[in-house]
Amino acid sequence: MTEGVQGARLRRAALAVYPAVLAGERLDFLLDRSGLRGSERASLQWLLSGALRESGILQELLQHLLRPGKQDEQILALLQLALFELRHGQRPDFAIVNDWVSASQLVGKSWAKGLINAVLRRYLRERPGLDADAVSASHPDWLLQRLQDAYPTDWPTIVRANLQAAPLWLRVNRRRISRDQYQALLQEQGHASQRCATLPDALILPQSLPVRELPGWEDGWVAVQDGAAQLAAEILAPQAGERILDACAAPGGKTAHLLSLGADDVLALDSAAPRLQRLEVALQRQGLSTQTRVADAAQISSYWDGRPFHAILLDAPCSATGIIRRHPDILHHAPDLPRLCQEQARLLRGVWPALAPGGRLLYATCSLLPEENELLVQDFLHTQADACRVDDPRCGQRLPGQEEMDGFYYALLRKSAAGEAA
Ligand SMILES: C[S@@+](CC[C@H](N)C(=O)[O-])C[C@H]1O[C@@H](n2cnc3c(N)ncnc32)[C@H](O)[C@@H]1O
Known part of the structure; x- marks a missing residue:
């Protein structure tokens, strides 16, 4: 389960890691140190990678949703994570709002429950207009400027592509197994994959998967490679x-x-x-x-x-x-x-x-x-x-x-x- 953030353990880890990455630490190192494994780690990665990809958009949304003035940094981070889950998660909106309102306790800030509830509900009410305004804010100025200069027509497509989660690309180790055999093994385990027409060893899965769940991973049958x-x-x-x-x-x-x-x-x-x-x-x-x-x-x-x-x-x-x-x-x-x-x-x-x-x-x-x-x-x-x-x-x-x-x-x-x- 990667498209939702069920469980206080997960939200606690997310609230600890997200501000650290925004402050410049590497996401992959912090995920390794989170102590979470399997589907919990995958959910945490889904939430944090997504919120980071969209952090410009999320900040822009909060500018509209919050009254001007100084805000508590931890609550701002919590609101960004909650907004990301509302925008892309597959759980019901009410469950997402309730869980993130309760998560204020995890950082010792129960006083912010009313504020979090009000901001998230206002977002749900005004969502279409707010979302449309926020997309151009997703990239920092230094990068947006360079992309606009280098790609005067393609830059909006590039920006949108940067905001999409990438599929999982595998390279089958032809010294161990053929691509056809490996694709059949994946299929047996319930993972549909697509062959790339131009790359003889490549298979594409629509969504990320913990590598240890890939058949023959430990035996080197396959590598993850775009x-x-x-x-x-x-x-x-x-x-x-x-x-x-x-x-x-x-x-x-x-x-x-x-x-x-x-x-x-x-x-x-x-x-x-x-x-x-x-x-x-x-x-x-x-x-x-x-x-x-x-x-x-x-x-x-x-x-x-x-x-x-x-x-x-x-x-x-x-x-x-x-x-x-x-x-x-x-x-x-x-x-x-x-x-x-x-x-x-x-x-x-x-x-x-x-x-x-x-x-x-x-x-x-x-x-x-x-x-x-x-x-x-x-x-x-x-x-x-x-x-x-x-x-x-x-x-x-x-x-x-x-x-x-x-x-x-x-x-x-x-x-x-x-x-x-x-
Ligand atoms: C883009 S990564 C290479 C990825 C790698 N080819 C692969 O497919 O997994 C660039 C690498 O260059 C290394 N690097 C940076 N400066 C270097 C130098 N002066 N001499 C040799 N390696 C260097 C970095 O440590 C980094 O591992």
């Missing part, structure tokens, strides 16, 4: 015997995919040791292994033995503005964009010398911002004489919601072979 992320290994198309550098590899979704497609000589690098440990655990679960190294990918002298790589995947750190529907906390942390772009350019220039003549490099981000993507690649191509772009219809800027996938950017580059002009 369709857009699954494109990386498909575009790079690794061949057995090729030396491949996965330059920013952790937590390893794309490394595992490369290995499952038959790559057998992959060096997986990441500058963050704990994240690289997560990669190792993920590979082990899927029955895969490869060489790993903690290193700054741009400093090739620290890890490269001088034998050129046939292919490089550079899945660069970025603003993650393409995956807001999965990580709505991104709406609450304005990134340091100039620093990120500098780092992306440093990584691209840094790894390029390790690529073999005639070799290919796939630059990837889960960003929607041109300065991290197309503009950065164009700048690189203008100044790097031995680099050219390979046309691939799967590359370019992909927007969230298109083909049910996350927002991603891919550019496939090629290094000219010896004696060949770029």
Whole structure:
């Protein structure tokens, strides 16, 4: 049961975690520490991710529903969570209102019962007009402005896509089981799924599910990976015997995919040791292994033995503005964009010398911002004489919601072979 918040335990956890995430803490860490498991954890995640995705809308609604003046922060957080459940939950409105009115006791604020009741009932009375006014307030100014500049016609579609919950994308580990067999297993357990026509290992489930409920999870039959992320290994198309550098590899979704497609000589690098440990655990679960190294990918002298790589995947750190529907906390942390772009350019220039003549490099981000993507690649191509772009219809800027996938950017580059002009 993910679309409702039954039980005081859940509401108590939500009231503790939500203000912390709004103050800048990471939602996934706090969910892990909440002590809730299974369907309770899924309900908490549904509520908090949704309220974070919509927090701009919820704040705007409260501006209309509350009298001007200073309000108690905990009660404001409680009202946002209650409004989110009223907007999207599947329980009856009266039950939602009653439960959140009672929840004021959980934070020692019984005095606010009348206020909470009045605000929620007024929302239910005036709902259609209030909802229509609030949607444009869902994204912070820094992001809305950039999206409007970069996508003068598509930005409203992007904003709406960011507010939708994402489906669950699975990648079947073809080394363990075929997609058809896995789909049949899911069906036996009552989970309908859809095959993706363009990705041979992908299945799409309409709703999120705790991974441990997936058949064969512990045995690595399947990984959770959005369709857009699954494109990386498909575009790079690794061949057995090729030396491949996965330059920013952790937590390893794309490394595992490369290995499952038959790559057998992959060096997986990441500058963050704990994240690289997560990669190792993920590979082990899927029955895969490869060489790993903690290193700054741009400093090739620290890890490269001088034998050129046939292919490089550079899945660069970025603003993650393409995956807001999965990580709505991104709406609450304005990134340091100039620093990120500098780092992306440093990584691209840094790894390029390790690529073999005639070799290919796939630059990837889960960003929607041109300065991290197309503009950065164009700048690189203008100044790097031995680099050219390979046309691939799967590359370019992909927007969230298109083909049910996350927002991603891919550019496939090629290094000219010896004696060949770029
Ligand atoms: C977008 S994530 C990679 C996701 C990964 N490719 C996957 O599919 O699971 C970017 C990664 O780059 C790593 N990173 C950041 N700066 C780096 C650097 N200078 N050298 C190597 N890795 C770096 C981060 O620690 C992070 O794990």
